[in-house]
Each structure stands twice: as C-alpha cells, then as structure tokens.
Amino acid sequence: MRQIKTSMGFRLALIAAWLVALFMVLPVLIVLPASLTPNNYLSLTTPDTWTLKQYATFFDPGQRWLGPLIQSLVIASGSTIISVALGTACAVGIWRIGGRYGQWILLLVLTPLIVPVVALAIGSYKVWVQIGLFDTYIGAMIAHSVQTMPLVVLAILAALSTIDLTLERAVLSLGGSSWTFIRYVLIPVLRPAIFSSAALAFLLSWDELVMTIFVSGRTIVTLPKRMWEAVRTATDPVVAVAASVMIFATFALVVASFINDRRRLR
Incomplete structure (x- = not known):
C-alpha cells in the first residue's frame, strides 16, 4: 500500500484530481468576490473596494x-416532502x-431521468394548463x-x-406485527438514506430552472428564474x-449531510 502511495502514477493521479477539483471550484471563487463589487455592473474589484452594498439590495423587500428567495425555499421544501414521501x-x-x-x-419510475428535461417540461406545461396547476405553488412543487x-x-x-426479507417473518413469528417491523427495523435502516x-x-x-419556466407565469418567480x-x-x-x-445554502446542506453520515458510521 505504501509503494502505491509513493509511486509516480499515484502522484500524477492525485495532482490531476486536485486540478479537476480546483477547476470545478473556480466559479465559486469568482462569484463570491463579484458579489462584493461597488459597481452597478458585474465586475471583479480589489479587496480594498469590496462592499456589502449588493447584499443590502438583495435583502431589500422592494x-x-x-x-x-422565499418562493424557492417554499417550493423546494414542498417538493422535497412530496418526493421523499x-x-x-x-x-x-x-x-x-x-x-x-x-x-x-422501477424503469417506469426512472423515466423522468431518461427523458430530456425540455421535453418533460413541455409535457408538464400542457397538462398543468388543462388541470389548473399552471403558475401555482402546488403545481411547481409537483413538477419539481x-x-x-x-x-x-x-x-x-x-x-x-x-435488509433481509426474512427479518419480517422473524418479527411476525415472535408475535410482532408489520408495524413493529417498520418501526424497529425498516425506519432505523432507512433514516440515513431518507435524510x-x-x-x-x-x-x-x-x-431548478427549465421546469419552473414552463410551469410558471407571473405568480411563481423562484430565485433561479x-x-x-x-x-x-x-x-x-x-x-x-x-x-x-445559493452556494452557501448548498454548502450548508452538504455539510449537514456529511455530519449525519459521520454520526451514522459511529
């Protein structure tokens, strides 16, 4: 194992992996300084001119x-509850x-991952208009x-x-019910995956942007839109x-998921 870690091939692969990771993080390193610009247009300035002026504008209700931002939080939360349940x-x-x-x-359930999102959005738009879900919160949640x-x-x-299905038969043979199996076996095993x-x-x-554009009008305006x-x-x-x-929110959820996994492994 030590020879593998010190070999030239391993070092080159490690350098390549770090370069790819740096390339993927590079947009984040550009967006954050750009959000601190004092100018009225997108620009990169020196640290001595950075200001929170644009953040004040973002959080100004007018x-x-x-x-x-609030609509995105509401729709994402509702969509998460629906999709997880x-x-x-x-x-x-x-x-x-x-x-x-x-x-x-399973193949039928995975169809939305196979069909191009634009085709799925066009079909959703036609159906949503006919059943009255177009430009509604519940319509956007279901579409997402x-x-x-x-x-x-x-x-x-x-x-x-x-999980071995024989565990359920074992629970039933010992006088337990299906709810006992769900409560003491199924839910504890599924809890990390659900989170x-x-x-x-x-x-x-x-x-999400493409689907939102097709199933919403003037009422639903999420942050990506x-x-x-x-x-x-x-x-x-x-x-x-x-x-x-959006980057901060994503990072916070990733960290929370990582902490949850670490606790589960303990």
Missing part, C-alpha cells in the same frame, strides 16, 4: 429579490414486489418532485438492499449575490 413508499413497494415486475416498475423522486427511489432502494435523499431533492428543486431574467435584461451585480446565497 428590490424583487427577497420574494423569489412518494419515493420512499414507491421504493418499499418495488422492494417488496421484486422480480421482473419490480424491475418494470417529478424530477427528484426517481433519485429518492434509487437512494432508498440502495438502503433496502441491506440524504431529502437533502439531494431539496438542492435539485432549489436549483429571477436570476435568469436579470441576466437576460441587464448585467445586474445582484445576480452574483443570489448565486452566492
């Missing part, structure tokens, strides 16, 4: 940024059915959950693969602040 139930059903039928159901639920199903199925998949579903909904509109019409420096807020 500047049309705080509302989209339905995804967990669907995963447990697929796990119990198993065999060929379970595989076909259609995209996030397959990932929840995959995460829960991965956790369920560690991780909920964090992932929230982040995907929080960052507001950023897209601002970039189209002008080079508003507050866009960098909005991007920074």
Whole structure:
C-alpha cells in the first residue's frame, strides 16, 4: 500500500484530481468576490473596494429579490416532502414486489431521468394548463418532485438492499406485527438514506430552472428564474449575490449531510 502511495502514477493521479477539483471550484471563487463589487455592473474589484452594498439590495423587500428567495425555499421544501414521501413508499413497494415486475416498475419510475428535461417540461406545461396547476405553488412543487423522486427511489432502494426479507417473518413469528417491523427495523435502516435523499431533492428543486419556466407565469418567480431574467435584461451585480446565497445554502446542506453520515458510521 505504501509503494502505491509513493509511486509516480499515484502522484500524477492525485495532482490531476486536485486540478479537476480546483477547476470545478473556480466559479465559486469568482462569484463570491463579484458579489462584493461597488459597481452597478458585474465586475471583479480589489479587496480594498469590496462592499456589502449588493447584499443590502438583495435583502431589500422592494428590490424583487427577497420574494423569489422565499418562493424557492417554499417550493423546494414542498417538493422535497412530496418526493421523499412518494419515493420512499414507491421504493418499499418495488422492494417488496421484486422480480421482473419490480424491475418494470422501477424503469417506469426512472423515466423522468431518461427523458430530456425540455421535453418533460413541455409535457408538464400542457397538462398543468388543462388541470389548473399552471403558475401555482402546488403545481411547481409537483413538477419539481417529478424530477427528484426517481433519485429518492434509487437512494432508498440502495438502503433496502441491506435488509433481509426474512427479518419480517422473524418479527411476525415472535408475535410482532408489520408495524413493529417498520418501526424497529425498516425506519432505523432507512433514516440515513431518507435524510440524504431529502437533502439531494431539496438542492435539485432549489436549483431548478427549465421546469419552473414552463410551469410558471407571473405568480411563481423562484430565485433561479429571477436570476435568469436579470441576466437576460441587464448585467445586474445582484445576480452574483443570489448565486452566492445559493452556494452557501448548498454548502450548508452538504455539510449537514456529511455530519449525519459521520454520526451514522459511529
């Protein structure tokens, strides 16, 4: 093992991995300083001129940024609840059915990951208009959950693969009920996967743009949609602040998920 770590090939691979990681983090290192610019346009300035002026504008209720932030939080939270509840139930059903039928159901559930998001958004727009969900909070939540639920199903199925179905028969043979099995076996095993998949579903909904554009109008304006509109019409420096807020929220959820995994491993 020590020879592998000190070999030239390992060192080159490690350097390449760090370069790739640095390249992926580079946009973050540009967005954060850009959010501190004193100018009225997107620009990078020296640290001695940095100011929180753009952050004050972002959190000013009269500047049309705080509302989209709140809408994004509400829609992402609702979408996460829907996708985790339905995804967990669907995963447990697929796990119990198993065999060929379970595989076909899983393939059907994973369809939103296969179909291009634009095609899925166009279809959602037509259906949402007909059933009255267009430009509504519940419509946006359901549309987002259609995209996030397959990932929840995959995460829960991965956790369920560690459970032996004979455990349920053992619980029943000892006088327990199905609820006893769910409470003392199923839920403890699934709890870390549910938390991780909920964090992932929230982040995907929080960052969703294409689906939001198609299923919303003037009422629903999430933060990514507001950023897209601002970039189209002008080079508003507050866009960098909005991007920074999204980065901070993503980082906080990733850290929370990491801490949860560390506690579980202990």
